[in-house]
Every structure is written in C-alpha cells, then in structure tokens.
C-alpha cells in the first residue's frame with residue numbers, strides 16, 4: 001500500500017512538473033511571437049505604397065537621394081532634391097565629416113498619413129528621421145505653410161539624426177540627440193535662451209530624466225524640451241570640448257565614445273550635470289536674456305500702458321477737484337454780489353454802465369469773465 005502510494009505521488013509530481021514546463025514554454029513562445037511582430041512593425045520600411053495604389057505615387061532619384069511622393073506633390077520633389085543636397089553640405093561643414101549614405105526622403109501628403117507612418121507622438125513635428133531605415137518622413141501639411149528656410153533647417157536637423165546613428169555605437173539620451181541635431185542645424189535664437197532662463201528662474205524646467213526616452217507631446221512642453229536639450233548640449237560642448245561641436249561629436253563616436261555616452265545614462269552623473277547646468281543658467285550674466293524675451297517686451301508695454309492710464313486718471317481727478325474748488329469760490333462771490341447789489345444788480349451787472357464804488361485793488365483780476373471779485 002505504501003509503495004503504491006509513493007509511486008502515485010511520484011507520478012503526480014511528474015505530471016505537475018510537465019504541466020508547469022508546458023505552460024512556461026507556451027508563455028515564452030507567445031512572448032517571442034509578439035516581440036517579433038512588434039519588431040517587424042517598428043522596423044518595417046515605411047513607404048507610400050502602404051497607403052496609395054500603384055500609379056498614385058512615384059519616386060525620383062538624384063545625388064544619393066531618393067524622394068518618394070504622390071503625383072500631386074511633383075513640384076515639391078524637385079525642390080526637395082536640391083534642398084537635401086544643400087542640407088547635406090551644411091551637415092558636413094558643421095561636423096567636419098562626410099555623410100555619404102543613400103537617404104530616402106518621403107513626402108507624406110497630409111497629417112493623417114504622416115502620423116500613420118511615424119506614430120501619433122509626432123503630431124506636432126514637421127519631419128521625423130528613421131535612422132535604421134536611412135529614411136526621413138516629411139509632413140506635407142506643415143511643409144506647405146512653413147518658410148523655405150525652415151525646411152532647409154529641418155532637413156539639416158533630420159540628417160544630423162542619421163549621421164549620429166551612423167557614428168555612435170550606443171544609444172543617445174533623447175535630450176542629447178535632439179540637442180546635437182539642433183546645434184548642427186543652428187536652431188537657436190535669443191528668445192529660446194530667454195525662455196530657458198525664465199523657466200530656470202521660476203523652477204519650470206523639465207528634468208533630464210524625463211527626457212531620456214521621449215519628449216512631452218503637448219506643444220509648449222515639447223518646445224521647452226527642445227530648448228532645454230540645446231541648452232544642456234551647448235553647456236557640454238562649451239565645458240568638455242572647448243566650444244567645438246565636431247570635437248564633442250567625435251568624443252561620442254566609436255567604441256571609446258560609447259563609454260562617454262554610457263555616462264549620460266548614469267543617474268549620478270546625469271544629475272550632477274543637471275545641477276551644474278542649472279547653476280550656469282542662473283548666473284548673473286544670463287539676466288540680460290530677460291530683456292530679449294518677447295514676453296518681457298509685451299509685459300513692459302503693458303506696464304507702461306497701465307502707468308500712463310493711472311497718470312491720466314490722477315491728473316483728471318486733480319483738475320476736477322480744482323474746478324470744484326473754483327466753482328465754490330464763484331458761488332460764494334455770487335452770493336456776495338447778491339448781498340451787496342441785490343438780485344437784479346447781481347444778475348445784470350454786465351449791463352451796469354457805471355463802475356462800482358468798491359473797485360478791486362489793482363493787480364487782482366476777476367476769476368471768470370463777467371464776474372467781479374470784491375474783497376471781503
């Protein structure tokens with residue numbers, strides 16, 4: 001009996017073990033399948049062919065660029081090839097290097113197709129780089145309303161992402177990636193510096209740890225994230241590479257640069273960098289940026305308007321008070337006239353042919369035409 005019970009228990013345990021093993025294997029298999037699908041979706045080459053039938057879109061190749069567009073954007077395609085070549089020359093000059101890979105440029109005809117191709121996170125973007133595909137997707141709707149100079153800077157910015165992906169062997173924090181791209185494209189104005197400075201003064205900066213993987217989607221927060229990225233990156237360029245952007249990028253390139261990039265992911269080093277950067281931002285020399293802020297300008301205009309309005313109100317009130325006092329004096333004088341001359345005389349004094357006996361002393365003039373002032 002005891003032997004049978006022991007055998008039964010052993011068999012029972014074996015069945016349980018096999019069942020657990022089977023469940024684990026099934027879970028791992030499912031996870032593998034789902035990861036494969038995700039990888040396929042995220043890395044699959046994007047193309048207008050996924051959204052438009054054959055004949056509604058075409059490609060044009062020139063100077064190591066391939067532009068993909070729908071038929072109605074034919075005019076944009078030729079312009080894009082010329083601008084793309086110019087943007088690559090700007091990038092090469094800024095990095096003192098050469099980006100020689102073939103680049104695929106897709107002009108998404110509208111916002112909907114653009115978001116379908118790159119994701120909803122980019123709803124406020126003019127363009128998005130897909131470095132693993134050597135591809136740039138442009139938002140056609142935003143291209144049509146933007147200035148040509150904006151398009152040129154946008155292309156340089158996106159090419160910088162492709163360039164960094166080629167040169168760096170490790171991932172870059174998002175703030176560093178965007179900061180370098182903005183630096184290469186020269187996307188920085190005094191108003192940006194003022195905005196970052198004001199955010200630093202009022203404690204409104206976005207922490208670097210919140211900008212490592214992605215940026216906020218809201219327009220204002222996203223704009224601040226880009227501005228901060230440039231500011232921190234510029235601080236690094238100035239303090240670690242003597243102000244040379246090519247030297248700074250070189251320090252992040254290759255295997256040796258990989259170690260430097262790792263340091264930006266280290267919370268201790270990242271937080272230390274953030275503290276030093278913020279301290280530099282609040283320095284006295286940066287207070288001049290306050291004057292350059294458009295918010296400061298309009299605030300000053302509003303302040304001056306309010307001061308002018310208050311001054312006018314005070315002056316008017318003084319005049320009214322003065323007029324009221326004069327009116328009281330005239331009423332008192334009229335009363336004196338009535339007491340001295342009587343009602344008829346006081347009202348018709350202008351018609352009196354003779355001068356009154358008690359003439360006002362010389363040098364004292366009547367307060368108002370038609371009225372006479374008598375000493376009391």
Ligand SMILES: [Zn+2]
Nearest residue numbers: 157161178181
């Ligand atoms: Zn970017």
